[in-house]
Amino acid sequence: MGYASMDQSGAGMISRQYCRAFIFADPNNSTQRVVFVTAEIGMISQRVRLAVMQQLKNRYGDLYGPDNVVLSGTHTHSGPGGYFQYTIYMISSRGFIKPSFNAIVNGILESIATAHENMVKGRVFINKGLVENTQINRSPLSYLNNPESERLRYTSNTDKEMVLLKMVADNGQEIGMLSWFAIHPVSMNNTNLHTSSDNIGYAAYLFEEEKNKGYLTGKGPYVAGFASSNLGDVSPNIQGPHCINTGDSCENLNNYCPIGGTKMCIAKGPGKDMLESTQIIGRNIYLKAKGKTCKPALGYSFAAGTMDGPGMFNFTQGMIEGNSFWDAVRDAVLTRPSKETEECHKPKPILIPTGELSKPYPWHPNIIDIQIITVGSLAILALPGEFSYVLSFFIYLYICKEFESHGKTEMNVVLSGLCNIYTHYIATYEEYQIQRYEGASTLFGPHTLSAYIQLYRGLAKAIAEGTARDLPNLPEPPILNVTDLTFLPIIRDAKPLDRNYGDVLQDVQPKYRMGEVAEVRFVGANPRNSATNMTNFTFLTVEKYDNTSNHWKVMYNDASWDTRFTWQKDIWGRSTSIVQWHISNNTEPGTYRIQYFGHSKELLRPIRSFSGSSLQFEVSG
Known part of the structure; x- marks a missing residue:
């Protein structure tokens, strides 16, 4: 799940995918607690979150729920699909795959239960540092379209900072760590057919192998969580995009090669192959750890993919005009977007008007979870998607300022991506105008950033004033009946007549x-x-x-x-x-x-x- 490639059907395993849960409680009131979960999957679906919340309520009552539990996906692109209830996400996974859904829900629940049963008194330490030679901005032209006055605030076009929490029990034993760093787990490209937790997962693997000597992988007491952050336009393929047939650079607006088009333009990591690149990038991370919104819609450049995973047909990045052929296909197969939606999303040419499609189920959510949890002086913003670097910095500054204006001057703000529900990408207004992949995948139009800033500032203000529990109840997202929708049923297994299973x-x-x-x-x-x-x-x-x-x-x-x-x-x-x-x-x-x-x-x-x-x-x- 991640590349949305119909050809990427699972055929085995390179690495197991884990879920890691962390629970922080007030030592003076153990019922005041927050839970942060990082799962090595593409993203958290709304259906998974709803199922987990229901099971937590059944098991623990009101101790854990939507107000104090954040579920975050690492965004590996080599994990299982089929655990979504909205149509657009079910297409590439050929429906709702109940075994995948159940395995993910049960794994998250077990990780929370394990954390709950093993809580100890201790201290949490916060540290920050820069990770070099690990990432590039995969849409530098979009970045350059941001105002120069804004770009002068940064020393790089990517966020190189890692934020790390170190957890130590009162007896001095190190029990875990949780970090955030902005990088796409796409070192394994879309030709890979084996499940993999990718570069972030490899970093966690190395960290836990070091701390849990003598234990089998995944069985030791020390837990190392590497969570996603503001990774929207950040790639680990640091050699950049090149035409695989000529070797020439294809770092242009359309990621286009003179011979072969966009299919020939693929970015490469630092290794001789994708597995070695995964391990190099993962090791770098491990070593450092050591306006109004619109109905959702996807633009033409969404189908173009990125240099990390090119799309199909004749779609290119940077498309700000539609195509009469594909418009006709869209209108015949799906529906023509309304005038209101077209105007709202400009300059995005709409390829899939998901907010106006409801069969067999809604294609995108229209209720989005917004959340901030705090642990002492740490504020974790649960971002429901992939936020670009500049956009996330805007939100960071606004939230810090909001806390400071209400007397919370020592707050450490961390942005945690792909939390609670997936809404694709979120780009700045200026990045949106370029309509590369990230802008075309900004579901709710060019003013999405303004809406998120407004909502997160409101939450930060309520937290600072101690009035968060007085906020009004909002509509609950639906639980859609998608459990029987699958195009990949297991009919039966077969074996040679003279053999048994396991021979x-x-x-x-x-x-x-x-x-x-x-x-x-x-x-x-x-x-x-x-x-x-x-x-x-x-x-x-x-x-x-x-x-x-x-x-x-x-x-x-x-x-x-x-x-x-x-x-x-x-x-x-x-x-x-x-x-x-x-x-x-x-x-x-x-x-x-x-x-x-x-x-x-x-x-x-x-x-x-x-x-x-x-x-x-x-x-x-």
């Missing part, structure tokens, strides 16, 4: 050296069958034989970045699951085996678990 089709070699790849192929089943048990489940283990205890010890699972899990399905419905172990140079020599775990679903039979194992093999230096 080895191609086994490992007897011996490997460090730096080589051990691979085994199994008779498999659809990984979605395992979604119900996903939270504490692994598709694979790499195990080492312990000569002292005469038992096998799990060394790696599917959360390790040294393992790969790939699922393939043939035209007869038979699945092959491929498990790879990339043997690192610091691997302990010894006897190993690889195990695979799954669940099969055959016609008229309940879902059944199964497993398979490779032969033993030796690893030497």
Whole structure:
């Protein structure tokens, strides 16, 4: 979910995606608390938030709810889709995928429950620092269209600052950290078919591996959260856009190549391939941690994509005029936008008038969650989308000024992106006029910024005056009945007649050296069958034989970045699951085996678990 590419159907796993929850409570009144959740998914859907809030109410009563819980997505573009209730988001994921939705909701709930059950008294420390050589502005022409007087306020066209909270228990034990940094998790490009938490996830992986030595990935007590921030126009592909067929730069208004058009213009990261780029960018982040609004509508340049993931057909960035052919297609297939909506969104030419589409369900939300939570002198603004650098700085300044004008002079304001609901991008009025991807994806028109400033200032004022609980109740978003809308049902699994699920089709070699790849192929089943048990489940283990205890010890699972899990399905419905172990140079020599775990679903039979194992093999230096 993220590139909106119909060709990007999942085929395996590079890294597991985690949810991390942090609860902060007043030591003098433990019922006064706030929850911040960062989930390694594309974004938080309104449907997910509503489901989580209902389950929290069922479990904890009024202790946790919409007023004190923020759910934030890291914005990885290599995660599952299908957990949205609005039509526009369901198109690329081919509907509502209930297993994905349930896994995400259950994972968030479990992370909050784990945090709730493990709360300890302690202190929170705040620090800030600059992260260099990690990001670029992917729409510099839009940035340059902002007033010079505004641009002179900044030393860069991206926000390089990381804000970090360090959490230490009263006994001196470090228990966690939570940071915000502006970067798009798109180091893995739209050709990737394996789930990945991308660069931000890799930073969290490295941090937790360092702090939780001796634990399997994802199992240790220390929690490292890397949350999204004002990443709207920020890319990790720091080599910039180049024509992949000629090598020439295509950093122009349209991201257009003379030969091949926009499809040939793709930005590259610092590595030799997208996985290495992911790890380099993630390591950089890890080391540093160490007017009126309109009905929603998407413009032509939305379909052009960005240099991180180009779009399709003949759409380009910077389109401020429509096209008679695509206008005719839009009018015939969807609907023609009303005159009011067209006027409101100018100079955006409207490609998809989502605010005027309601079948089979509304295509975009019309109720947006706005939220600020405070922890002592820290104020976290929950931003419902991807805010560009300059725009987010406007909001930051206004909120700081609002707090100061009401006596709160020591507030540290942090912007946390993609929280509670997804509303695409938000650009400044000036950036909007250029109509690159971010401007075309600003749903509510050119004056969206003014509306958000007004709302956030009102919340900041109420918090500063202690009157937040007296604010009027506002309309609740709907829960749409989308649970049965899917175009990717699991009908049944199939296997060769002479085989069982988990049988080895191609086994490992007897011996490997460090730096080589051990691979085994199994008779498999659809990984979605395992979604119900996903939270504490692994598709694979790499195990080492312990000569002292005469038992096998799990060394790696599917959360390790040294393992790969790939699922393939043939035209007869038979699945092959491929498990790879990339043997690192610091691997302990010894006897190993690889195990695979799954669940099969055959016609008229309940879902059944199964497993398979490779032969033993030796690893030497």
